[in-house]
Amino acid sequence: xxxxxxxxxxxxxxxxxxxxxxxxxxxxxxxxxxxxxxxxxxxxxxxxxxxxxxxxxxxxxxxxxxxxxxxxxxxxxxxxxxxxxxxxxxxxxxxxxxxxxxxxxxxxxxxxxxxxxxxxxxxxxxxxxxxxxxxxxxxxxxxxxxxxxxxxxxxxxxxxxxxxxxxxxxxxxxxxxxxxxxxxxxxxxxxxxxxxxxxxxxxxxxxxxxxxxxxxxxxxxxxxxxxxxxxxxxxxxxxxxxxxxxxxxxxxxxxxxxxxxxxxxxxxxxxxxxxxxxxxxxxxxxxxxxx
Ligand SMILES: [Zn+2]
Numbered sequence: 001x002x003x004x005x006x007x008x009x010x011x012x013x014x015x016x017x018x019x020x021x022x023x024x025x026x027x028x029x030x031x032x033x034x035x036x037x038x039x040x041x042x043x044x045x046x047x048x049x050x051x052x053x054x055x056x057x058x059x060x061x062x063x064x065x066x067x068x069x070x071x072x073x074x075x076x077x078x079x080x081x082x083x084x085x086x087x088x089x090x091x092x093x094x095x096x097x098x099x100x101x102x103x104x105x106x107x108x109x110x111x112x113x114x115x116x117x118x119x120x121x122x123x124x125x126x127x128x129x130x131x132x133x134x135x136x137x138x139x140x141x142x143x144x145x146x147x148x149x150x151x152x153x154x155x156x157x158x159x160x161x162x163x164x165x166x167x168x169x170x171x172x173x174x175x176x177x178x179x180x181x182x183x184x185x186x187x188x189x190x191x192x193x194x195x196x197x198x199x200x201x202x203x204x205x206x207x208x209x210x211x212x213x214x215x216x217x218x219x220x221x222x223x224x225x226x227x228x229x230x231x232x233x234x235x236x237x238x239x240x241x242x243x244x245x246x247x248x249x250x251x252x253x254x255x256x257x258x259x260x261x262x263x264x265x266x267x268x269x270x271x272x273x274x275x276x277x278x279x280x281x282x283x284x285x286x287x288x289x290x291x
Contacts, residue, residue: 005057006286007050007068009085010115011038014278015053017060018286021125023279025060027053043087043096051100058106065109067289068097069118069281071144073154077112083142083172111289114155115281116146122284123239123274124148134237135229136274137222139244142172143180147233150288158184160225182221185244201247219249223256226269230261235269245273 006023007015016026029049030036038046054066070093072082077094094112101110120136123129129148138144143158163177170190171181181187188197191214195203203211226238240248250271257269274280 002290003061003063004065004067004286004289005054005063006118006282006284006289007053007066008115008118008278008281008285009038009046009050009068009070010278013038013046013049013053014282015050015057016279016282016286017057017063018283021283021287023283023286025057026279026282027056029053038085039087041087043091046085046088047093047096047100050097051104054101054106055104063106063108065111065286065289066097066101066106067111067113067118067285067287068093069113069115069285071115071142073156074112074114074117075152075154077110079112109289111285113150113285113288114144114146116144117148117150117155118146118285118288119144119241119281120146120148120239120284121150121288122277122280122282123241125283125287126280129237132236133233134239135233136239136241137226139183139240139242139247141185143183144242145229148284157225157229160228162221162224179221179225183218183244197244197247215247216252218247219252220256222248223253223260226253226257227260230257230266230269235261235266237270237272240271240273241275241277245275248273 001020003019006018013029016023070079071084073080078092079088082088094110098110116138120134124134134148136146145157158180159178161177162179168177168181170187171178172186185197192200200211204215253271
């Protein structure tokens with residue numbers, strides 16, 4: 001049976017053994033409650049922590065590959081941009097991690113990918129869709145976009161332009177009219193200076209007009225970026241995950257999408273909300289290192 005290690009480095013570093021498609025023995029650094037922020041760790045130390053977790057997991061038996069997901073633009077194993085872990089920008093993580101693992105006595109294929117692409121692969125495995133195209137929106141402080149199978153290219157769909165209104169300037173990247181500038185937590189806090197995102201959505205449920213208008217804009221923005229993806233890559237399944245997936249009304253999203261996608265071969269997109277889970281991303285990272 002195939003045994004690989006999946007790694008995910010976002011708020012924490014997680015690593016687990018994936019046997020076939022089953023995850024076990026998950027390690028986490030820093031421990032919950034520890035006063036350590038990954039943002040402040042040098043790249044060398046992040047690589048070292050990953051290697052330490054891999055070394056622990058290898059004690060449970062041999063592994064054939066290692067797959068690791070990181071936030072940001074990752075192409076050919078190089079982290080070209082990483083807004084959340086800025087110290088990793090420009091690093092050829094795949095080569096560095098492979099070299100560090102070899103130094104620790106493990107010489108196996110290493111694949112480094114975008115964290116949302118890892119999640120998409122995990123969803124494909126969980127739902128038995130490894131022969132299909134599947135996409136996922138990760139909704140949190142920022143907006144991640146993952147696709148299975150992974151393709152060449154950038155795929156920063158979270159920064160899709162969904163508005164030409166010059167007042168839409170809240171995206172963390174500084175770009176105008178971006179999806180994340182409407183849908184992301186940071187952007188919502190800048191827009192509603194006195195309300196947290198949960199409070200905005202609660203106010204909409206209680207009939208607050210400004211909140212309802214924003215809630216509709218939020219869904220239209222997500223529908224617009226989805227429509228762009230459909231016009232580029234065809235219709236199909238879109239999963240909605242991340243801490244803010246709870247805010248999604250799939251029915252409303254679908255209504256807006258239908259307004260935006262009219263050509264008959266592009267009909268048939270399907271939305272599903274999935275609970276947030278780093279476990280699926282670990283499984284997807286491990287599987288992607290095998291494929
Ligand atoms: Zn942006």
